[in-house]
Amino acid sequence: MRLVFMGTPEFSVPSLRALLTGEWEIQAVVTQPDRRRGRGQEVRYSPVKKIALEAGLPVLQPEKATDPIFVEKLKEFNPDAIVVVAFGQLIPSVILDLPPHGCINVHASLLPRYRGAAPIQQAIIDGCSKSGITTMLLDEGWDTGDILLQREVTIESLETAESLEKRLAVVGAEVLIETLNRLAEGSLEPTPQAETQATYAQRLTRESGRISWDAPAGEIINLVRGLVPWPGAFTMHRGEVLKVWEACGSEQETMSAPGTIVGVAGNGIIVTTGSGCISLEVVQPPNRARIRGRDYANGYRLEPGEILGGPPDGA
Secondary structure, rough: OEEEEEOOOOOHHHHHHHHHOOOEEEEEEEEEEEEEOOOOEEEOOOHHHHHHOOOOOOOEEEOOOOHHHHHHHHHHHHOOOOEEEEOOOOHHHHHHHOOOOOOOEEEEOOOOOEEOOOOHHHHHHHOOOOEEEEEEEEEEEHHHHHHHHEEEEOOOOOOOOHHHHHHHHHHHHHHHHHHHHHHHOOOOOOEOOOOHHHEOOOOOHHHHHOOOOEEEHHHHHHHHHOOOOOEEEEEEOOEEEEEEEEEEEEEEOOOOOOEEEEEEOOOOOEEEOEEOEEEEEEOOOOOOOOOOOOHHHHHOOOOOOOEEEOOOOOH
């Protein structure tokens, strides 16, 4: 097959590498435009662009996939299929209709569950025991096209969104290759999604990480796991943001109100929730490195009875 690959973040890299080591004719790689990032506002390009340049492939970076000049360039390539792995833009119908084998998407959930921008994070936040990969034919909706192949993956009890994403990226590459091979030989029949079973994983914001101490301990722990590495779970302490990167359950019993610091045990700060207590094992004060909860408690001289949460100073 003649292929055009569209992708941007690290999640896309294993799929592109798998295509490069196979018998595929990759005509071009499409990725998001270079952006200025960091304190120095240095221009950085995507992980996918880095791999494409190393492989000597043409790279296209349209601001919008609807750009007529970009669309005409794709027509010149005349691909048999377009592979889309976390590209970051909705693909217009003029591109969807271009390749005879369609636009094949690698999505990090077992569709129709967790359509949308944050399927890996939301599955962990919701306490799911399994996730997976779906390859599908893109249509004009968000992750609503016909399913090609699926593979289930178990979510480990202590797994974060970061570690699960790395595992799913590898599985996604494997399922993608199987999908392309079976499409080429004509042995794959697309299956429409069951709309009645569809759920959505909305795009995350920084505010998504705010901890509600009224929630049960298990829900808060899942929130912390699901928001690593971005945007990170957080609470307020003495009017400043305190990030929480690791948390686990605690057997300590208390009648204190949710969000109350009740002491320090092991490496963690023990805090009450709406149901049970949790231990904040790794935290991060503003403009500081991550530290153990005990070290934070000692450095900031925490007192039992202090309350976490609430608005920042001046709000």
